Amino acid sequence: MAQSFRALLDLCKRRGFLYQSAEIYGGLRGAYDYGPLGAELKKNILKSWWQRNVYLRDDVVALDTSILTPAPVLKASGHVDEFSDLLVDCILSKERFRPDKAPQLQFTKKGDIAIEAPTKEAAMAWKTRIEEQLAPGALVQQEGKQLLLAVDSFEAPAQEGAEGRIVLKSNAQPITVPYHGYVEPGSNSPFLTASRPFNLMFKTFLDPIDPIDRVIQVTKSHTGPGPVRQAVDDALLPSTVYLRPETAQGVFINFEQVARTMNKKPPFGIAQVGKSFRNEIRLEHGIFRTPEFEQLELEYFVAPWEAHHWFTYWRNQRFQWWLELACHKERFRQRDHGAGEMAHYASGCTDVEYEFPWGWGEIEGVAHRGNYDLTQHMQHSSIANFEVLDDSPRPSSDLVDTCDMPDTPTRYVPHVIESSCGLNRAMLAYLCDAFHQIKDGKQQQPRSVLRLHPTLAPIKCAVMPLTGKAEFMPLVDKVTRSLRRRGWYTVVEAQKLKIGKRYYRHDEIGTPWCVTVDYQSLEDETVTIRERDSGEQKRLHWREVQQFVGEQLLGDDE
Ligand code: GAP
Numbered sequence: 284m285a286q287s288f289r290a291l292l293d294l295c296k297r298r299g300f301l302y303q304s305a306e307i308y309g310g311l312r313g314a315y316d317y318g319p320l321g322a323e324l325k326k327n328i329l330k331s332w333w334q335r336n337v338y339l340r341d342d343v344v345a346l347d348t349s350i351l352t353p354a355p356v357l358k359a360s361g362h363v364d365e366f367s368d369l370l371v372d373c374i375l376s377k378e379r380f381r382p383d384k385a386p387q388l389q390f391t392k393k394g395d396i397a398i399e400a401p402t403k404e405a406a407m408a409w410k411t412r413i414e415e416q417l418a419p420g421a422l423v424q425q426e427g428k429q430l431l432l433a434v435d436s437f438e439a440p441a442q443e444g445a446e447g448r449i450v451l452k453s454n455a456q457p458i459t460v461p462y463h464g465y466v467e468p469g470s471n472s473p474f475l476t477a478s479r480p481f482n483l484m485f486k487t488f489l490d491p492i493d494p495i496d497r498v499i500q501v502t503k504s505h506t507g508p509g510p511v512r513q514a515v516d517d518a519l520l521p522s523t524v525y526l527r528p529e530t531a532q533g534v535f536i537n538f539e540q541v542a543r544t545m546n547k548k549p550p551f552g553i554a555q556v557g558k559s560f561r562n563e564i565r566l567e568h569g570i571f572r573t574p575e576f577e578q579l580e581l582e583y584f585v586a587p588w589e590a591h592h593w594f595t596y597w598r599n600q601r602f603q604w605w606l607e608l609a610c611h612k613e614r615f616r617q618r619d620h621g622a623g624e625m626a627h628y629a630s631g632c633t634d635v636e637y638e639f640p641w642g643w644g645e646i647e648g649v650a651h652r653g654n655y656d657l658t659q660h661m662q663h664s665s666i667a668n669f670e671v672l673d674d675s676p677r678p679s680s681d682l683v684d685t686c687d688m689p690d691t692p693t694r695y696v697p698h699v700i701e702s703s704c705g706l707n708r709a710m711l712a713y714l715c716d717a718f719h720q721i722k723d724g725k726q727q728q729p730r731s732v733l734r735l736h737p738t739l740a741p742i743k744c745a746v747m748p749l750t751g752k753a754e755f756m757p758l759v760d761k762v763t764r765s766l767r768r769r770g771w772y773t774v775v776e777a778q779k780l781k782i783g784k785r786y787y788r789h790d791e792i793g794t795p796w797c798v799t800v801d802y803q804s805l806e807d808e809t810v811t812i813r814e815r816d817s818g819e820q821k822r823l824h825w826r827e828v829q830q831f832v833g834e835q836l837l838g839d840d841e
Pocket of ligand 1: 645
């Protein structure tokens with residue numbers, strides 16, 4: 284599995300889906316650039332999402348709000364105080380990690396603790412550090428890159444958050460090391476700092492004066508009784524802005540303007556697509572977790588007594604969309620969150636997950652946010668009023684949880700059902716889902732085929748003259764223009780390669796159809812159309828090609 288993921292990453296780089304950002308300068312950790320085909324694939328996922336959630340509905344409108352977000356917005360939303368992960372540092376390896384995702388302590392068969400260093404030299408330095416500072420006198424044995432610590436006794440924490448202990452054998456008195464139920468994932472080291480919250484937002488400053496100059500000024504002139512940190516924070520606060528950690532807050536603060544200018548009342552939704560930023564502690568699995576990523580978010584505003592109905596509705600709708608574009612439907616699943624797992628704003632949440640080569644991972648969250656966000660903004664802004672008047676006829680439809688519905692028309696703050704899909708993760712999931720390595724006939728080496736849904740495929744059609752002879756080109760141009768007029772990315776593949784090789788090159792990047800102009804075409808204006816997954820070929824009049832393609836693209840002929 285891991286080997287095939289490496290082969291997929293290699294294909295992505297070689298064929299122009301994904302590059303390491305700033306590679307010629309050594310790269311930037313966690314930053315990626317999308318090559319010509321990656322940009323198309325990402326755009327096609329977005330287009331399908333937008334088609335389904337905006338254009339095919341009467342009740343959803345668009346919005347595009349600023350990435351730079353004033354601090355009060357994110358203070359009101361709870362992100363300044365609560366959008367944090369716990370963070371722990373390993374004193375030996377200096378690795379920083381999230382304790383909630385870290386493994387438990389592992390013992391050898393003999394009951395020792397084996398700590399893995401990256402090199403022999405590092406193991407030597409760690410041994411000295413343990414013997415002299417962290418557990419003076421402990422019995423530590425080095426075997427190459429590994430350190431073995433002799434254990435006297437061990438007590439796991441009684442419950443989550445409690446402290447257990449590891450008692451190490453020593454030359455003198457046994458030594459106790461506190462144990463919180465996790466170790467540094469790479470080394471199995473239990474020598475850790477205490478956990479502390481780490482806010483995930485990127486802070487920046489909208490200020491013509493360099494914020495570092497302000498800090499220097501404050502620290503120089505600080506004579507008061509309070510801590511310097513407080514004085515620095517106070518000086519920077521007026522210019523502090525954040526890169527948004529989710530696109531949703533831009534939607535909430537514009538709720539009233541959108542409803543008024545578009546004459547909308549709940550139930551209705553606002554869709555927004557764009558970049559969000561999080562200073563993630565652990566960047567992992569290529570584009571799966573990055574500091575900069577794109578979200579496809581839909582905030583759907585409903586009356587409180589209809590919220591349960593709409594949560595179920597959107598949970599199903601969104602899962603259907605994922606399945607329609609999937610090759611292996613069984614690799615997608617829905618998972619309901621437990622109470623302790625939910626974000627600070629949510630009262631219900633279901634994730635859509637994909638079975639990546641390293642295990643199941645979240646690709647979308649569908650959450651019942653209640654009226655938390657709108658209420659918070661009403662409380663923190665002096666002018667916001669997000670109440671709407673419900674004057675629908677009573678009793679209302681079966682969508683209604685009748686016990687919660689007031690008897691007479693009333694004003695209420697809408698509840699929000701949110702679906703939030705990560706565009707980069709969607710791309711990674713669909714690439715993993717589509718990637719196949721197949722062996723044809725006597726071939727020794729397998730070849731790669733991306734069985735992307737035609738709607739997602741970066742290039743829809745490759746049009747090929749059978750040979751390099753000029754006589755094929757007028758018909759090649761005619762077919763190509765007829766496909767391009769429909770807005771489908773179509774390329775002419777006139778390289779001096781055998782036709783079979785050209786087909787394989789397009790199988791590898793997921794092109795669903797190759798159209799070939801051959802000698803018969805010159806006589807009767809028919810062409811062959813070859814299908815990527817079956818390899819089957821049909822002969823059609825060149826004018827019929829666009830109808831054939833259109834029928835198989837989701838959304839184009841809906
Ligand atoms: N507005 C709700 C929200 O942002 P979330 O579960 O934190 O909810 C939604 O994020 C989706 O955004 C996730 O399911 C994931 O697909 C994507 N996402 C979140 N953090 C990400 C990161 N660091 N890198 C890539 N995608 C990320």
